[in-house]
Amino acid sequence: MSASVELVALEGVTCGYGSEAVLVDVDVAVAKREFVGIVGPSGAGKTTVLRVIAGSMPPAHGRVRRRAGLRVAYVPQIETINWSFPVTVQECVLMARVSSRRLPWASRVERVAVSEVLARLGIEELRERHIRELSGGQQQRVFIARALLGEPELLLMDEPTSGVDVRLRHEVLHLLDDLNARGLAIVLMTHDLNGIATHLPRLVCLNRRVIATGSPAEVLSPEVLERTYGASMQVLEHGGMPVVVDTFEHRHEHLPGVPEGSAA
Amino acid sequence: MIDGLLAPFEFEFFRNGLAVATLAGGLCGLIGVYVVLKGMSYIGHGLSHAIFGGFAASALLGVNFLLGAGAWGVASALMINAVTRRRVIGSDAAIGVITTASFALGLALFAFFGGAGANFDAALFGSILGVGTEDVVAIAAVSLLAGTLIFLRYRALLFTTFDPEVADASGVNTARMDALLMLVLAGSILATMQVLGVTLIAAALVIPATVARMLTNSFSRMLWMAATIGVVCGFVGMNLSYHLDVQSGPTIVLVAATMFAAVFMVTGATGRRRTAALARRGVAPAWAD
Numbered sequence: 001m002s003a004s005v006e007l008v009a010l011e012g013v014t015c016g017y018g019s020e021a022v023l024v025d026v027d028v029a030v031a032k033r034e035f036v037g038i039v040g041p042s043g044a045g046k047t048t049v050l051r052v053i054a055g056s057m058p059p060a061h062g063r064v065r066r067r068a069g070l071r072v073a074y075v076p077q078i079e080t081i082n083w084s085f086p087v088t089v090q091e092c093v094l095m096a097r098v099s100s101r102r103l104p105w106a107s108r109v110e111r112v113a114v115s116e117v118l119a120r121l122g123i124e125e126l127r128e129r130h131i132r133e134l135s136g137g138q139q140q141r142v143f144i145a146r147a148l149l150g151e152p153e154l155l156l157m158d159e160p161t162s163g164v165d166v167r168l169r170h171e172v173l174h175l176l177d178d179l180n181a182r183g184l185a186i187v188l189m190t191h192d193l194n195g196i197a198t199h200l201p202r203l204v205c206l207n208r209r210v211i212a213t214g215s216p217a218e219v220l221s222p223e224v225l226e227r228t229y230g231a232s233m234q235v236l237e238h239g240g241m242p243v244v245v246d247t248f249e250h251r252h253e254h255l256p257g258v259p260e261g262s263a264a
Numbered sequence: 265m266i267d268g269l270l271a272p273f274e275f276e277f278f279r280n281g282l283a284v285a286t287l288a289g290g291l292c293g294l295i296g297v298y299v300v301l302k303g304m305s306y307i308g309h310g311l312s313h314a315i316f317g318g319f320a321a322s323a324l325l326g327v328n329f330l331l332g333a334g335a336w337g338v339a340s341a342l343m344i345n346a347v348t349r350r351r352v353i354g355s356d357a358a359i360g361v362i363t364t365a366s367f368a369l370g371l372a373l374f375a376f377f378g379g380a381g382a383n384f385d386a387a388l389f390g391s392i393l394g395v396g397t398e399d400v401v402a403i404a405a406v407s408l409l410a411g412t413l414i415f416l417r418y419r420a421l422l423f424t425t426f427d428p429e430v431a432d433a434s435g436v437n438t439a440r441m442d443a444l445l446m447l448v449l450a451g452s453i454l455a456t457m458q459v460l461g462v463t464l465i466a467a468a469l470v471i472p473a474t475v476a477r478m479l480t481n482s483f484s485r486m487l488w489m490a491a492t493i494g495v496v497c498g499f500v501g502m503n504l505s506y507h508l509d510v511q512s513g514p515t516i517v518l519v520a521a522t523m524f525a526a527v528f529m530v531t532g533a534t535g536r537r538r539t540a541a542l543a544r545r546g547v548a549p550a551w552a553d
Contacts, residue, residue, distance in 0.1 A: 054433040074433045085301060085426050086477060086486050095423045098436055104418035104484065130481035150434070 005032040007070055007154050007185055008053050012062035015052060022048045024209050025062070030154065030187055035180045037197050038189040040206035041229050046189035049206065050074065050156045053187060073147035075157045078139055083132040089142050090114055090127040096149035117145045121175070137168045144175065155179070157188035161196055169195050193220070193244045216242055272506040280395045284403050285502035285516060286495050288456035291407045292465070293472035293494025294414065295452050297487050298445055300473040301425050304355050307344065309466035310363030312453050314340035317370035319457070324377050334454050340366055341446035349439060406455040410448045414487075417444065422483055464513040471520040472497065478531045493523065 009029040016022040022045040030036055030053070038046050051057040052064060054072050073096070093114050094106055101107060106114065118124040121141040126134060131142060140160060147155055160176070161169040173196065180186050190196040197203055198216045205211040205219055205228040212219040212228075220242040225233040232247040272278040292308075299307055318336020325332065340362055347358035414421065423431035424441040432438045453465055460468055476489035501516030508515065 051433070056429075056433040072433070074430050076427065076430055080429075082426065086481050086483050087422075087426060088482050091422075091483055092426075095419070095426070095431075096434070098419045098423050098431070098434060101419070102416055104415060133481075156433075 005067075006030070006065070007032055007034075007067050008072075009065045010049070010052060010059070010062065011065065013052055013059040013064065014061040015048065015057060015059045021060070022208065023052070023059075026206070026210055028053075028204055028210065028213075030185055032153070032185055033180065033183055034185050034187075034202065035176070035200055036187045036202045036204060037200040038187065038204045038206055039191065039193060039197050039228070040189075040211075042191070044207045044228075046206055047158055050158060050187065050189060053154075054156055070154060071150060071152045072154045072156060073150050073152035075143045075147050075155065075160065077159045077162055078136070078143065079159075079162055081131070081139075081143075083139075085131075087131055088128055089118070089123065089131060089134070089145075092131055092142055093117065093127075093146045093149055096146045113149060114145075117148050120148070121145050136165075137171050140168070140172055141175070144179075148179075152184070154185045154187065157186065159190060160188055161190065161192055166195070173199060198241050198243070220244060268507075269503070272503070277395060278502075278506060280397060280400050281512065282499065282502045283400045284395050284456075285498040285512060287400075287403045287407050287498070288460060289468060289472070289494035289496070289498025289501075289516065290491045291403070291410055291452050291494070292456060292460075292468035293476075293490040293492070293497075294487060295410060295445075295449055296469035296471075296473035296494070297476070297483075297490045298421065298425055299449065299469050300477065302355075302445075304359070305466070305470045306356055307359050307363075307449065308453065308469035310359040311337060311341060311344075311450060312457065312465040313367035313370075314363040315366075315450070315453055315457060317366035317368075317373075320370035320373040324373055333457075334451070336366070337450040337454050338447060341450040342443060345442050345446045349442065403455040406451050410452060413444065413448060417441065421445065426483075460516060461511075461513040464517045467517040467520060468494065468497075471517070471524050475520075475524050475527050478527050493520070497523065 007030050010026055013026045013028075014021055014024050022043075026045075026049065028036075028038075028049060038049055040046050048057065052059060054074050055064070055066065090106070094110065097106075097110055097113075101110070114127065115124055118127055121144060123134075123138055123141050123145070126138060126142075131139060134142065144155075157176070160172050169192070176186055176188070188196070188200075198220065201215065202213070203216055203219050204213045205224055207228050207230075212224045220235050222233055222235055225231075225235070225244065234245045234247050236243045236245060273282075296308070299305060315333050315337040317340075318333035321336065322328065322332025343362050344355070344358050347353065347362070348355040420431070420436050420441050421444075423434070423436055424438045428438050431441075456465060456468065472490040472493040473486070475493050476486045479489055480486050497516055497520040501519040502512055504510075504519065505512040505515035
């Protein structure tokens with residue numbers, strides 16, 4: 001990584017909302033063509049890291065070094081999208097060209113660019129469809145298409161597989177892997193340790209602070225996971241890959257008013 | 265029959281009123297698209313009441329109504345925008361607090377210093393009797409300005425309305441876009457208050473946009489459809505107002521409501537599904553994680 005070209009680096013970044021610090025003294029660097037996953041529990045500051053990388057949230061302390069002219073695109077969680085908003089696939093994707101043209105309608109060059117990016121993602125025939133009339137995988141592709149239309153060097157993704165089934169998770173992961181192989185640097189945040197995180201080349205374990213960073217084999221250890229999630233986990237190995245298992249201890253506590261042995 | 269329909273066009277006040285109502289309908293229809301999609305339907309109602317406070321203050325201080333009420337409306341709009349953007353309280357609460365306080369102040373000023381009468385009723389319910397050429401020019405200017413701003417900032421306004429967090433991360437100055445929209449909205453309400461009255465402006469903002477949403481899934485089509493529906497409602501409502509001898513504001517709103525009911529029935533389940541989630545707008549931003 002030291003020999004690679006750095007796109008963005010957070011150095012000792014502390015920031016938050018109001019007086020509460022969400023990130024404390026965070027160091028994260030992303031190099032060209034890297035594929036980094038940020039994992040951590042809810043409230044760990046994963047989205048805030050993306051926001052700082054994107055430049056839409058300034059740090060209270062520390063600094064952010066960003067390569068001059070770096071093009072960053074952000075793909076939100078599809079669960080946060082207002083699916084009733086009246087936009088067709090083409091209108092949605094064209095939002096990426098917000099600054100390139102004053103006129104409301106798309107130029108011929110823009111229409112060609114939209115067609116190309118939609119064709120690349122296999123959804124060109126859906127361009128006139130409303131965004132709600134698509135399957136989960138197609139919806140995810142629309143927002144990736146919007147990001148790609150801006151020709152980014154760094155793609156930020158917020159929980160790309162949140163609330164999706166196994167088939168769609170594989171579909172999204174293969175798509176991102178393909179984009180990364182073509183040279184796009186990707187940073188995604190996920191809570192899905194086995195489905196996503198273990199398949200990525202590099203992970204950052206975050207819980208307000210960076211707990212560990214490295215390959216899945218290096219960082220997915222019971223000790224790091226307990227420090228990150230505050231819960232006991234075991235790490236097994238399957239086919240050369242780590243598999244994280246919750247260590248759920250059954251505690252038989254007597255509930256007030258419920259007789260012992262009864263099904264409460 | 266044709267003679268009867270054309271009879272009111274002999275009167276200058278009617279021609280002026282018709283021009284203002286038609287332009288007001290189109291203007292409110294256009295701005296209403298953003299208002300409805302941002303889940304701020306209540307703002308038309310609230311802001312028109314807030315401007316009423318300025319109207320009362322202007323009447324008592326003897327300053328120009330457009331300047332006094334306009335400044336009051338813009339200040340209220342910017343306050344709502346500032347409070348809403350802090351995300352501590354929702355837009356509905358911000359609108360409720362600021363605009364009802366302003367309205368109450370207007371009522372108190374009238375109660376203390378008098379002044380209730382023709383102007384008071386006209387401000388509340390709209391009247392075409394006082395519409396002069398200067399009102400036609402004013403609303404034409406506001407319509408032209410609003411249309412130009414929306415045309416030139418179409419992409420940024422769409423992005424900000426649909427996906428403010430990503431728009432912000434993509435370099436769009438969403439705070440400026442929200443403020444711009446609020447200023448246009450305040451100007452539009454101010455310009456249309458004479459015809460529609462403060463109590464009915466909300467309907468002129470919300471109904472055409474809602475009808476258009478039932479008819480299309482495309483944002484660009486929704487914009488021109490809502491403006492066209494507003495124009496039709498203004499024109500038809502104003503003519504009916506004369507022939508039925510009912511105030512202009514209620515008649516225009518009733519025409520719009522009839523159109524809503526007709527489209528609601530014709531589009532059936534499809535239209536209802538499109539508009540059902542408008543009320544559920546306000547998806548929680550994920551940034552707070």
